[in-house]
Structures are given as C-alpha cells and as structure tokens.
Amino acid sequence: MFIEKAEVLISSPGRNFVTLRITTDDGVTGLGDATLNGRELAVAAYLREHVVPLLIGRDAHRIEDTWQYLYKGAYWRRGPVTMASIAAVDTALWDIKAKAAGLPLYQLLGGRSRDGLLVYGHASGAELPELFDSINEHLEEGYRAIRVQTGIPGLPSVYGVASSANARTGSDAGTDARYDYEPARRNAVPVEESWDTRAYLRHIPGVFEAVRNEFGPELPLLHDGHHRMTPMQAAKLGKSLEPYDLFWLEDVTPAENQEALRLVRQHTTTPLAIGEVFNTIWDYKTLIEEQLIDYVRSPVTHAGGITGLRRIFDYASIYQIKSGAHGPTDVSPVGLSAAIHLGLAIPNFGIQEYMRHAPATHEVFRTTFTFANGMLDAADAPGLGVEYDDEAAAAHPYEAAYLPVNRLLDGSMHDW
Ligand code: KDG
Numbered sequence: 012m013f014i015e016k017a018e019v020l021i022s023s024p025g026r027n028f029v030t031l032r033i034t035t036d037d038g039v040t041g042l043g044d045a046t047l048n049g050r051e052l053a054v055a056a057y058l059r060e061h062v063v064p065l066l067i068g069r070d071a072h073r074i075e076d077t078w079q080y081l082y083k084g085a086y087w088r089r090g091p092v093t094m095a096s097i098a099a100v101d102t103a104l105w106d107i108k109a110k111a112a113g114l115p116l117y118q119l120l121g122g123r124s125r126d127g128l129l130v131y132g133h134a135s136g137a138e139l140p141e142l143f144d145s146i147n148e149h150l151e152e153g154y155r156a157i158r159v160q161t162g163i164p165g166l167p168s169v170y171g172v173a174s175s176a177n178a179r180t181g182s183d184a185g186t187d188a189r190y191d192y193e194p195a196r197r198n199a200v201p202v203e204e205s206w207d208t209r210a211y212l213r214h215i216p217g218v219f220e221a222v223r224n225e226f227g228p229e230l231p232l233l234h235d236g237h238h239r240m241t242p243m244q245a246a247k248l249g250k251s252l253e254p255y256d257l258f259w260l261e262d263v264t265p266a267e268n269q270e271a272l273r274l275v276r277q278h279t280t281t282p283l284a285i286g287e288v289f290n291t292i293w294d295y296k297t298l299i300e301e302q303l304i305d306y307v308r309s310p311v312t313h314a315g316g317i318t319g320l321r322r323i324f325d326y327a328s329i330y331q332i333k334s335g336a337h338g339p340t341d342v343s344p345v346g347l348s349a350a351i352h353l354g355l356a357i358p359n360f361g362i363q364e365y366m367r368h369a370p371a372t373h374e375v376f377r378t379t380f381t382f383a384n385g386m387l388d389a390a391d392a393p394g395l396g397v398e399y400d401d402e403a404a405a406a407h408p409y410e411a412a413y414l415p416v417n418r419l420l421d422g423s424m425h426d427w
C-alpha cells in the first residue's frame with residue numbers, strides 16, 4: 012500500500028483547522044489534524060513544501076519508520092510546527108492502517124482497556140450566579156467532571172470565561188456567546204487582555220469554596236492557571252485550594268521550566284497537570300522522572316501523533332502519572348477522535364478534556380464518536396471514524412484568528 016497523494020486542507024467552520032488527507036494507491040484515505048492555533052498557515056506550509064513531497068511513493072504501512080524519517084531526518088529537533096506536521100502524517104497513517112484492517116483504530120493499539128473516556132467540560136461565568144448556571148447546564152448535559160473558571164474583580168475579561176465580550180467576530184459573530192469559551196478571535200491582530208495575579212490569587216479560593224458549598228464534595232472540579240504564576244504564587248494557590256479537593260490544577264507556571272515544578276510540588280498536595288503546549292517526551296523528562304506532575308496534557312495533534320503521544324503516556328505510566336489530553340476546539344474532531352482511540356487503549360488513562368466543537372465544525376468533520384453519561388466513546392467504524400466533507404468545507408475559507416495576548420496592569424507583557 013503506497014502513498015499516492017497527500018492534501019493539506021484548510022477550512023474555518025467555526026474556527027480555523029488544518030487537516031492532512033493521505034490517499035493510498037488502492038484508494039484508502041486517512042486524516043490527520045495539523046491545527047496550530049493562531050499559526051495555522053505555518054504548519055500548512057511546512058507540510059506542503061517539505062513533507063508532502065517526501066511522502067509520495069512511501070509504504071503507507073511503515074508508520075514508525077515514517078515518524079523517525081520525519082523527526083530524525085529533518086535534523087532540526089522538536090517544535091510545535093514540526094511536531095504538528097509529524098502528528099498529522101502519523102495520525103493519517105494509523106487511520107489508513109486501521110481502515111485497511113477493517114478495525115476501529117483502538118483495536119490496533121491493543122484493544123479496549125475501558126468502556127469509555129470520562130471527560131471534563133468547561134463551566135465558566137463572570138460572577139458566581141452565571142458560573143453556577145453554567146455548571147448546572149453541564150451537569151444536565153451529562154458531564155461528570157467540570158473545569159471552573161471565573162471573572163476576577165477589576166479585570167474586564169479573563170482567560171476561560173465565556174461572555175458576550177468573547178463572542179467571535181466575523182461570520183460566526185453572536186452565535187456562540189454561551190456555547191463555550193473560544194479563545195481565538197477572528198481578527199488581523201491579537202486582542203489584548205489585562206492581568207493581575209494578586210487579585211486572581213485573592214479571588215479563586217472563595218470561588219471554589221462557594222462551588223463546593225453549592226454542589227457538594229463528590230463532583231470532580233478542575234481549574235486552569237494558564238501559565239500565569241511564579242512557582243511561589245502557584246504553591247500558594249495549590250495550598251489554598253487543598254480544602255476543595257481539586258481533580259487537578261493545570262499549567263500553574265510557564266511550561267518551559269520543568270524544574271520550577273519542584274518548588275510547587277514541595278508545598279502542595281493539589282494534583283498538577285501540565286503539557287498542553289509541549290510537543291515531545293523531552294519536554295516532560297524531569298516532570299515525569301521526578302513525579303512532579305500527576306497528569307500529562309498533550310494532545311495527539313501537537314505531540315507527534317498517536318506514535319509520539321503513546322510514547323509519552325507509556326513513559327508516564329511507570330511513574331503512576333495519568334493521561335489528561337488537551338481537548339479544546341482547536342484540536343479538530345480528527346485530533347479528538349485520535350485521542351479517544353488512544354485513551355480507550357492505554358493503561359493509564361486519567362481524563363479527557365471535551366470542550367465540544369461548534370455545529371458548523373461537525374458539518375465539515377463527519378464524526379462517529381459518541382458522548383453519553385459524561386463519557387466519550389469510539390464507534391466501531393474502521394479507522395478513526397471521521398470523514399472530511401470537501402463541499403461543506405468550501406463554504407468556510409480561512410480567516411485570520413489569534414489567541415489573545417496578556418498585559419499586566421502597568422502595560423508589561425505577561426504570559427497568556
Ligand atoms: O490554543 C490554546 C487553547 O487551546 C488553550 O488556551 C486552551 O488552555 C486551554 C485548555 O486547557 O483547553
């Protein structure tokens with residue numbers, strides 16, 4: 012089975028996505044997600060200019076060899092653009108192999124280890140009443156674990172909080188203000204937000220106290236710090252949240268300094284999750300070996316595909332660290348389906364983020380996975396179980412969109 016064609020498909024149904032479709036000489040197609048939020052066209056160019064020409068004529072069954080060829084063969088190591096490109100090729104080849112075998116992908120990864128994947132959804136509100144409404148909506152939809160993000164007094168808009176101010180501009184304006192929080196805004200330049208860590212640290216423990224009082228001790232609660240704290244600030248937040256028994260506290264410090272987590276870890280028993288911006292096992296080496304985290308956050312899309320992420324999960328498993336794959340809207344339904352198949356098979360599954368895509372997204376990406384009783388599950392369709400509708404995609408051309416940037420109140424740039 013040889014690779015005959017590889018197409019880079021760019022569309023914007025609700026938000027921008029980059030998808031790789033590989034076709035073999037006997038007409039089997041496979042899909043891979045190559046979406047890198049706000050830098051989509053860089054990955055598309057890397058694929059078109061430097062990867063697609065190398066794929067034509069290769070044996071589609073040689074997945075590991077192709078992974079090594081693209082990783083070691085580039086000479087230049089790691090990086091989100093390279094690793095998202097490798098991920099797209101790898102995922103598409105796994106899709107093809109599973110279709111050729113007539114099996115859902117998880118069967119090729121070792122078969123089911125569980126009945127489905129427990130997911131968490133994103134509840135948010137500028138104030139407590141809206142937050143409680145949002146948690147209740149999620150519970151009614153069947154979610155059994157909830158991420159909690161709120162507004163901070165004195166800050167006009169805050170990461171993770173859905174509000175009309177966050178509604179998308181452009182063709183989808185006004186359609187999804189409460190649908191879910193979507194950080195990328197369609198605009199030629201990034202929107203600017205402001206940030207005050209001391210105000211945040213004062214406010215958040217009271218929010219979790221109120222949520223526990225309202226919803227009781229059972230409900231798994233998560234929170235995302237989005238890389239905004241120093242190690243000592245993170246330690247303080249982790250300690251102050253201990254009475255509220257979080258499932259995890261995510262991305263407390265900027266991600267590139269693994270050693271910083273030693274300090275945080277010494278001060279708090281709140282479980283820690285990190286890695287949504289990581290792209291290789293090397294980014295986790297110290298974190299995993301020293302058991303500085305409890306959950307690994309990379310998605311298939313940004314960590315070298317099924318092959319790359321499975322290697323990270325396996326390494327984490329020997330240190331009792333579990334998976335908690337990133338699942339925002341910028342991981343396409345192809346990337347999410349890959350995560351579902353991998354999560355069904357691995358021994359150390361923890362939880363899957365499930366932010367849900369906009370209805371327009373599902374018109375382009377025809378999915379077969381199911382969501383019921385707070386669990387995602389793969390269907391028995393061969394491969395990943397996703398088809399790409401070119402006709403529907405043609406109605407949604409790329410529109411520039413960027414994640415916000417963040418400034419402290421004195422105007423200095425801060426981590427977003
Ligand atoms: O592309 C960046 C977003 O996916 C990210 O900000 C979302 O932090 C995020 C999360 O935990 O889903």
Ligand code: MG
Nearest residue numbers: 235261262287
């Ligand atoms: Mg996050």
